[in-house]
Amino acid sequence: MAPPKSLPDPIAPAQLDASGYEFSEQIGHLLRRAYQRHLAIFSQTIDDPQLTAVQFAVLSANRRLGPSSMSDLGKATAIDGATVRGIIERLQARGLVELQSSPDDRRKSIVELTGRGHALLEQTTPTAARISELTMSDLNAVERVAVLHLLRKLCGPDGE
Template structure:
């Protein structure tokens, strides 16, 4: 067996980084905690106990886009295709959205709000705005602008 080598500078740097790493100070952890806080505020504040934050996002995007594909709703809400399908099925079961098959291409389905869905979005949107305010809590106006700017920049699909 060969004698072990002394750690190289890069190896020592890696070991130092590992010893200093604190998961609770990492961006992913902090974003997750902030999102969990937002979801808790949403569930405590929203009038409809069956409505989740992601369901509201899909309903709101559907209202803004009008009749659209599941793919377009997924893109607008940053929800993957499989998840958006499940959300749409749950909203359809509640008769908040309806699906229409394209007569020219039966493989294409259009999603649109029902009157009940439209009414729910109109009713809940002011509360959703309040939930955003509550999520930002004690941040002053400059901090609110900064955090939204930075989150948009971090979530950009293409690097700047």
């Protein structure tokens, strides 16, 4: 049996031929297009037309973590602090979350789902799972496992 071939070293940027570069075949472009497709499916399918995918992610993270700081919700959802603050303000305006001062640090706000927030998650979570299925509908079972594995790997160590 022949020994396994090692993978080639990555091509140094100086070695790339610009004439062969096609942006539409690059990972960033393809990831963006796949994400745009997912967002379109989400907005067309979700039970609450006012709910965005990132709002759903923040609500879901808050349900999983329990009462949480905005910073913790930002880390859990990979959303920067300023953006997560705006999302939480919109969710609060809809009565889906409430903010309270932390008993440990009065400068810190704790985000907690309201009854309406819990009810919305109960209603929309099955649809969100269906949205994931619709996004991957052109993939067979093996491809679905592979793409999720590879995306987690691309996110870096520990999904960071």
